[in-house]
Amino acid sequence: MTAKLDATNYLQWSYEMEHTLRYRGLWGLVAPVGSTEAEPILNGPLRSGEGAPHGAAEPHSHEESTEPTEDAGSADDKANMITRAAAAAERRAQELEEQDARSAQATAVTRREKDMREGQARAFIMVHMKAHHAGRLRGARTAREVWEALGDQFRSKGPAREINLRHSLDSIAMGDKEPVVAYFIRGWTLAWELEEVGAKISDRTLRAVLLAGMRERYSMTVEVLPSNRTMTIEKTLEDLQAAEERLVLARQRKTKTDRGHGSNAALAATGEWSAHRDAQRDHRWRKARCYRCNETGHIKRVCPKKAADMSSADDQTDSDSSGIAMLA
Numbered sequence: 620m621t622a623k624l625d626a627t628n629y630l631q632w633s634y635e636m637e638h639t640l641r642y643r644g645l646w647g648l649v650a651p652v653g654s655t656e657a658e659p660i661l662n663g664p665l666r667s668g669e670g671a672p673h674g675a676a677e678p679h680s681h682e683e684s685t686e687p688t689e690d691a692g693s694a695d696d697k698a699n700m701i702t703r704a705a706a707a708a709e710r711r712a713q714e715l716e717e718q719d720a721r722s723a724q725a726t727a728v729t730r731r732e733k734d735m736r737e738g739q740a741r742a743f744i745m746v747h748m749k750a751h752h753a754g755r756l757r758g759a760r761t762a763r764e765v766w767e768a769l770g771d772q773f774r775s776k777g778p779a780r781e782i783n784l785r786h787s788l789d790s791i792a793m794g795d796k797e798p799v800v801a802y803f804i805r806g807w808t809l810a811w812e813l814e815e816v817g818a819k820i821s822d823r824t825l826r827a828v829l830l831a832g833m834r835e836r837y838s839m840t841v842e843v844l845p846s847n848r849t850m851t852i853e854k855t856l857e858d859l860q861a862a863e864e865r866l867v868l869a870r871q872r873k874t875k876t877d878r879g880h881g882s883n884a885a886l887a888a889t890g891e892w893s894a895h896r897d898a899q900r901d902h903r904w905r906k907a908r909c910y911r912c913n914e915t916g917h918i919k920r921v922c923p924k925k926a927a928d929m930s931s932a933d934d935q936t937d938s939d940s941s942g943i944a945m946l947a
Contacts, residue, residue: 624748629773630812636747645740649766657763658733741765774815784813788820792832799859803829803852826852837862 624632640646647658740762745753748769755772759765788809793802806829810820829852833841840862844855908915911922919925 624752624769624773626773629769630815631808632747633770636744640740640743643739643743645736645743645762648737648740648762649744650763651767652763737762744769777816781813781816781818784809784816785818788813788825788828791828793834795834799856799863802832803856822852826850826855830855833859836866 622628622632622635637646637649640649647656650656650658741759744762744765745756752769752772756765756768759768788806791806791809793799806825810825813820827845830841830844837859840859844850844858904917906915907918909917909922910919912924917923
């Protein structure tokens with residue numbers, strides 16, 4: 620499947636369509652006349668003798684004469700000779716008729732197959748065009764005529780076409796979510812179309828134009844690349860792809876961190892943070908031994924016995940304070 624032909628994509632469309640027709644075995648019906656790949660189109664009614672074997676002789680051309688000679692012998696010998704000659708001539712004529720019939724049948728089958736393939740090629744080109752372009756092709760009867768008419772209509776090599784392509788290349792800019800490879804392919808396509816109209820763009824110029832249209836997030840990489848004037852455009856693409864991968868990884872890490880912070884905030888907001896923190900603490904201290912009670916599962920700082928002793932001391936202090944206040 621390829622994009623349908625429109626007013627601005629003829630070069631790319633014709634390139635893809637050519638390879639598709641080659642894959643389907645139909646390119647010979649579209650290739651220019653005179654090329655080694657072009658197939659002849661069989662048109663017109665079947666002519667008499669068409670398809671007959673090369674060098675076939677006419678009937679009776681190599682047969683014996685039916686006229687008796689003076690030294691033919693007796694009358695019976697002459698009659699037998701005439702009969703045999705007539706039978707041989709009749710068999711030869713019948714064989715030639717059968718050969719002509721087989722040859723005509725084979726030619727008709729070949730013509731039907733070519734006509735069918737011709738219709739397939741023409742229909743395949745027509746369905747991959749915008750509907751409003753079909754009106755100009757009503758006079759084209761073969762796939763080759765359709766292909767040539769499209770080339771004459773869309774393959775413009777005038778100065779206006781060159782100016783438009785140069786403007787498109789000079790103002791090229793990378794999309795917000797466009798991958799680096801797709802952006803470079805757009806640039807290569809414009810350079811190829813300019814070359815088709817006779818304006819070749821050097822790799823150095825194309826590299827500078829593409830770097831100027833990069834997004835702001837690639838600014839650090841773009842600042843370093845122009846200093847290396849010997850770097851090819853392919854190596855530039857590799858470095859930018861590496862920078863793109865680093866940006867993707869950094870974005871994934873940030874998303875993961877923000878997601879973790881968001882989950883902690885949600886736990887705190889719903890009152891589940893304490894339980895979550897206690898569960899993490901219990902899991903972390905499951906093998907620890909307390910230096911106060913010599914039990915496992917907690918440490919001295921959070922020992923339950925320590926908390927109980929401190930509570931008892933506080934109660935005693937409160938009781939003594941109450942007695943002193945009573946005496947006073």
